[in-house]
Amino acid sequence: MAKSKFILGIASERIAKLFSLAEESSKKNETKLSNKYIKIAKELSRHYKVSIPKKLKIRVCKKCGEFQIPGVNSNVTVASSKSCVIYTCKKCGSQNKIFYKKTTSLQVSRATH
Numbered sequence: 560m561a562k563s564k565f566i567l568g569i570a571s572e573r574i575a576k577l578f579s580l581a582e583e584s585s586k587k588n589e590t591k592l593s594n595k596y597i598k599i600a601k602e603l604s605r606h607y608k609v610s611i612p613k614k615l616k617i618r619v620c621k622k623c624g625e626f627q628i629p630g631v632n633s634n635v636t637v638a639s640s641k642s643c644v645i646y647t648c649k650k651c652g653s654q655n656k657i658f659y660k661k662t663t664s665l666q667v668s669r670a671t672h
């Protein structure tokens with residue numbers, strides 16, 4: 560049976576709320592609680608088949624599943640030669656690479672005008 564858009568909307572809303580709760584609790588150094596929020600959010604997305612938005616997904620370590628705050632428990636490096644941003648987890652040392660498109664100066668000037 561297909562789930563209605565209303566239920567899927569509620570699920571994605573709750574996932575976003577759980578991520579914001581995880582961010583708040585990890586700022587207070589309550590890592591166990593923030594990891595629990597992340598785990599619940601992942602279970603919700605799996606159950607309702609709702610994808611976690613990319614901007615939230617990059618905040619979680621792929622290996623240990625810990626919520627990452629840049630500068631606190633993760634390092635962020637920009638590798639311009641590879642055109643990617645590398646998030647390195649301080650707990651397990653795994654690297655998560657986020658690739659981006661390079662824009663030329665012509666494209667940047669068009670976007671500003």
Ligand SMILES: [Zn+2]
Pocket residue numbers: 620621622623624625648649650651652653
């Ligand atoms: Zn990790």
